[in-house]
Amino acid sequence: MNLDSMLLCRKLTVGYSADHPVLSEIELEVRRGEIVALLGGSGSGKSTLLRTITGLQPPLSGGVSLLGEDMYALDDEARRMLLRRTGMAFQQDALFGSLTIQDNVALPLRELTKLPAAIICEMARMRLALVGLAGFEHRSPAQLSGGQRKRAALARASILDPEIIFCDEPSAGLDPVVAAELDETLLKFRDILGITIVIVSHELESVRALADRAIMFGHGKMLATGTLPELEQSKNEDVYHYFHARSA
Amino acid sequence: MTAAPSIDRASRTATIGVDGDLAIPQAKAFYDCLRALARRRDIRRVVVDFGRAARIDGAGMASVSLGRKLVNKSGKKFDLVNVDAKHQQALDLAADVPPLAQEAEIPTTWLERLGTQVLDLRDGLLASIKLFGDAFKQGGFVLTGKKKLPKGATTSFIISMGIDALPIVCMLSALLGATLAFQGIVLLKRFGAGIFVADMTGLAMVREFAPMMTAIVLTGRNGAAIAAELGTMRVRGELDALDAMGISSSRFLLLPRLIALSFVQPALTLIGMFVGIAGSLLVARLALDLPAGIFWARVVARVDMMDFIHGLTKSFIFAQIIGFTGAYLGMGATADPSSVGAATTRTVVVGIFLIILVDAIAATIGSLGGSA
Numbered sequence: 001m002n003l004d005s006m007l008l009c010r011k012l013t014v015g016y017s018a019d020h021p022v023l024s025e026i027e028l029e030v031r032r033g034e035i036v037a038l039l040g041g042s043g044s045g046k047s048t049l050l051r052t053i054t055g056l057q058p059p060l061s062g063g064v065s066l067l068g069e070d071m072y073a074l075d076d077e078a079r080r081m082l083l084r085r086t087g088m089a090f091q092q093d094a095l096f097g098s099l100t101i102q103d104n105v106a107l108p109l110r111e112l113t114k115l116p117a118a119i120i121c122e123m124a125r126m127r128l129a130l131v132g133l134a135g136f137e138h139r140s141p142a143q144l145s146g147g148q149r150k151r152a153a154l155a156r157a158s159i160l161d162p163e164i165i166f167c168d169e170p171s172a173g174l175d176p177v178v179a180a181e182l183d184e185t186l187l188k189f190r191d192i193l194g195i196t197i198v199i200v201s202h203e204l205e206s207v208r209a210l211a212d213r214a215i216m217f218g219h220g221k222m223l224a225t226g227t228l229p230e231l232e233q234s235k236n237e238d239v240y241h242y243f244h245a246r247s248a
Numbered sequence: 249m250t251a252a253p254s255i256d257r258a259s260r261t262a263t264i265g266v267d268g269d270l271a272i273p274q275a276k277a278f279y280d281c282l283r284a285l286a287r288r289r290d291i292r293r294v295v296v297d298f299g300r301a302a303r304i305d306g307a308g309m310a311s312v313s314l315g316r317k318l319v320n321k322s323g324k325k326f327d328l329v330n331v332d333a334k335h336q337q338a339l340d341l342a343a344d345v346p347p348l349a350q351e352a353e354i355p356t357t358w359l360e361r362l363g364t365q366v367l368d369l370r371d372g373l374l375a376s377i378k379l380f381g382d383a384f385k386q387g388g389f390v391l392t393g394k395k396k397l398p399k400g401a402t403t404s405f406i407i408s409m410g411i412d413a414l415p416i417v418c419m420l421s422a423l424l425g426a427t428l429a430f431q432g433i434v435l436l437k438r439f440g441a442g443i444f445v446a447d448m449t450g451l452a453m454v455r456e457f458a459p460m461m462t463a464i465v466l467t468g469r470n471g472a473a474i475a476a477e478l479g480t481m482r483v484r485g486e487l488d489a490l491d492a493m494g495i496s497s498s499r500f501l502l503l504p505r506l507i508a509l510s511f512v513q514p515a516l517t518l519i520g521m522f523v524g525i526a527g528s529l530l531v532a533r534l535a536l537d538l539p540a541g542i543f544w545a546r547v548v549a550r551v552d553m554m555d556f557i558h559g560l561t562k563s564f565i566f567a568q569i570i571g572f573t574g575a576y577l578g579m580g581a582t583a584d585p586s587s588v589g590a591a592t593t594r595t596v597v598v599g600i601f602l603i604i605l606v607d608a609i610a611a612t613i614g615s616l617g618g619s620a
Contacts, residue, residue: 113272119279119307119310122313122314161271161305193305
């Protein structure tokens with residue numbers, strides 16, 4: 001295994017029953033500092049794969065090596081420790097409605113570190129400023145727009161300076177301006193904080209702006225992998241159709 | 249690691265060298281060191297040397313940012329030296345944080361607070377009257393055949409609200425009847441009037457205890473469930489979806505539950521009345537050796553149809569209270585999931601309060617009319 005390998009899936013089969021796996025025999029690798037997009041039509045298994053990669057759903061077979069550790073060979077406590085080195089931004093933001101935005105972002109620090117309250121507060125404010133939410137510290141999630149909530153969720157996912165962040169549909173449902181701002185934030189995370197990023201997305205504009213590499217899924221398997229220009233010129237009919245459906 | 253500060257007495261400058269990572273494990277020590285330097289009077293300048301720094305994370309950036317503020321606030325100069333481009337980029341993020349805007353605190357006097365509460369109460373009353381009126385209007389549409397209830401919903405609620413609640417209502421009514429009989433026998437036996445326990449428990453179960461006990465059980469069970477279901481629908485945007493489709497949420501959601509409760513509550517109350525009397529009969533049989541036939545004959549002689557009508561009418565009113573309270577508070581939940589919990593709790597508290605209030609009013613009216 002490459003020392004720079006952040007995520008490695010070997011013969012990974014995911015799904016809800018062994019009779020009907022969602023994705024089979026997946027082989028993929030994400031290296032340090034990369035932004036990798038997982039693409040595919042609705043129901044292609046991207047989100048199920050992401051749940052398995054992030055420890056939320058055990059695989060049907062095969063293995064997931066995350067940050068050099070065989071995740072599903074670890075006991076629960078060791079897996080929790082491993083997952084603290086990662087971040088996850090959910091499609092439905094998953095912010096706690098009873099907490100302010102600042103408290104949402106500061107929650108992992110309060111629960112998992114012994115840092116003084118002043119530093120925790122400063123870190124949360126810095127991260128909120130980084131995602132463009134300075135001044136929103138005392139609002140509740142219900143008082144934020146969808147795009148702002150997504151950015152707050154991203155701030156929370158990154159507050160522990162994880163080595164890798166997983167984002168499920170980060171720009172889904174956002175207007176192009178807000179989506180572009182979110183893309184910029186993700187690029188800052190990679191360029192300034194050195195965070196590796198895996199995104200699941202349907203938004204090809206965002207993927208073009210962000211991803212170094214994309215992996216395309218369909219028909220229960222991995223269809224293609226490569227840079228966006230490579231995939232756009234793929235000879236695989238499904239891959240080609242995915243990128244050119246609108247222009248057809 | 250952060251090296252201990254070296255102090256140049258001549259220039260009154262303290263220099264801290266960052267040696268290695270400045271991350272979560274090192275941030276507290278680094279921050280404490282800067283705080284201590286900020287307090288010292290013999291120092292005019294604090295220098296942080298990043299020449300041997302490795303990784304800086306958010307905690308490191310925050311501790312530098314906070315340290316700078318503390319040192320500057322104490323009138324000293326703060327400088328970073330030997331900062332490479334990568335570290336500078338990270339530290340610049342901290343510089344981008346604008347000062348925290350203070351939340352505007354609106355000072356209010358007790359009179360203003362009281363006024364706000366009165367206005368809130370008025371708004372709440374108006375909204376509940378509106379909901380009641382809308383449900384009434386929609387009920388009229390359903391009765392005249394202009395609109396329909398969702399198919400199968402009422403039957404499904406009758407099963408979940410009524411049949412599923414039958415065991416708990418029966419058990420509590422039997423225990424209540426038995427307890428009532430125990431207490432009655434102890435007192436009545438002193439006067440040689442033990443046989444009148446049948447009159448007492450029969451009347452008490454039919455007029456008061458069965459309607460009240462059933463209402464309290466159904467408030468905790470069904471009222472809370474209505475508030476939680478409708479509150480969750482509010483959080484998930486389902487109520488907005490109904491409004492957007494032009495479908496009345498009163499007809500679609502409230503009426504089936506209200507109709508189900510209107511059947512279920514009197515039915516369970518009636519069952520509760522007889523089960524409660526059976527519980528007291530059992531105790532009378534065991535404690536007084538009173539034959540069941542005599543006990544039952546006294547109940548029939550004392551409790552008349554008007555008593556049943558009194559108890560069942562109250563139970564019907566209680567059903568409306570439970571249904572409307574649950575629906576009003578559940579639909580009033582906000583997008584915040586914690587408001588669903590609050591709505592559920594308030595439904596139980598407000599529901600039971602209103603039930604006892606109405607019961608007290610009914611008892612007062614009944615006693616003034618001479619029927620109690």
